[in-house]
Amino acid sequence: MNTHRWVERNLPPGDRIRSTEALRGGWTSRMWRLDIEGRGSPYSLVLRSFVKPFYVRHALGLLTREADVLRLLADTDVPAARLHGVDASAEHCDHPSLLMSLLPGSIRLDENDVDRKITLLARQLVAVHRLHVAESARPRTYQAWTDPDRVRIPEDTTRPVLWRRAVEVIRRDPPAYRPCFLHRDFHPGNVLFTGHGADLAITGVVDWVETSWGPADLDVAHCSTAIALLHGVPAGMRVAEQYLAAGGALSEDPSDHLYWRLLDALAFAPDAEKVAVPWREVGRTDLTPAVLACRLEDYLEALLDSIRCCSTSSS
Incomplete structure (x- = not known):
């Protein structure tokens, strides 16, 4: 009830919440669609609330x-939501919350x-990375x-050597990189589309709580893992091929690029079940733990094979 009152205080005078609908597909937070009516035409907003203890503890930093970031993106071509209000410390709401279009x-x-989706995702990611951000406004x-x-290496893996090889690749200092503005959690679950076939288009990029300043390779790596x-x-x-084709720039040293790719993929271990739930x-009921565990291992193997191919072709 506190959250309801807070939302309506952030609406134009005379507007009120007509109905609410839970949105699916999120893992870190609870999302609601709020249909608003009042003096003008009806419209809808989205309410993000952190309810899991871990995210509640970190809500002040994440939601702030x-x-x-939403304020920063308001004057850019990146299709992001408009900020309508934030209560990151739950001073007024039942849970830490953010209200947006x-x-x-x-x-x-x-x-x-x-x-087509991969092509559009790559182009959108290039546009995000090209954003000019003043030093004073840069994220962490x-x-x-x-x-x-x-x-976390899977206990029942039949390919332990593969896992050890992958882990050894990231047992080094991070490579040097040219920093840029990162979404940091860019994948199909955080991108909105309309249309089909040749008319398919991106209409929104959501979930900017992890926005960071760092290597473009890392955003590309995260999207690549999710697509795999x-x-x-x-x-x-x-994904990386399409990113380069769209004008993006990645690490020129294959071993550096492999580092970022494996740093991301290994964070999904042992079986990527966390992302599979949403x-x-x-609708992706085919993504069972067994399927995802197998795909993750196959992806690790493909990445390691790619560096071997590069080494062979350059020798």
């Missing part, structure tokens, strides 16, 4: 960062138009989501 479109995690430096000593898990390893391996909620 997202609010700052509802973007058109929907997430598309099915197997339709995969090649990126944080790695795993390290060699935290990787959703649509198979060959699709995941095409994906199954929106």
Whole structure:
């Protein structure tokens, strides 16, 4: 009830909440669509609330960062929501919350138009990375989501040597990089689409709580891992190619690029089940733990094979 009152205090005079609808597909937070009516035409907003204890503890930093990023993106061509209010410390709401505009479109995690989606995702990511951000407005430096000593190797894997090889690749200092503005959690579950086939288009990029300053390789790596898990390893391996084709720049040293790719992929170990839960909620019931565990291992192998091929061709 406190949250309801806070939302209506952030609406224009005379507007009120007509109805609410839970939105699916999120893992870190609870999302609601709020339909608003009042003096003008009806419209809708989205309410993000952190309810899980871990995210409640970190809500002040996460939601404050997202609010700052949405303000920053308001004057750019990146299709992001408009900020309507934020209560990151739950001073007025029942839970830490952020109120924003509802973007058109929907997430598309099915197997339709995969090649077209990869092309559009790559182009959108290039546009995000090209944003000029004043030094005073830059987000925090990126944080790695795993390290060699935290990787959880599957207990029942039949390929332990593969895992050890992958872990050894990230057992080094991070490579030098040219920093840029990162979404940091860019994947199909955080992108909205409309249309089909040649008319497919991106209409929104959401979930800016992890926005960071760091290497473009890391954003590309995260999107690549997600695509490999959703649509198979060959699709995941095409993301970097499409990113370069769209004008993006990645590490020129293949070993540096491999570091970023594996740093991201190994953070999904042992079986990527965490991301699979919201994906199954929106229809991808085929993504069982066994399927994802196999795809993750196959992806690691493809990445390691790619550096071997590079070494062979250059010798």
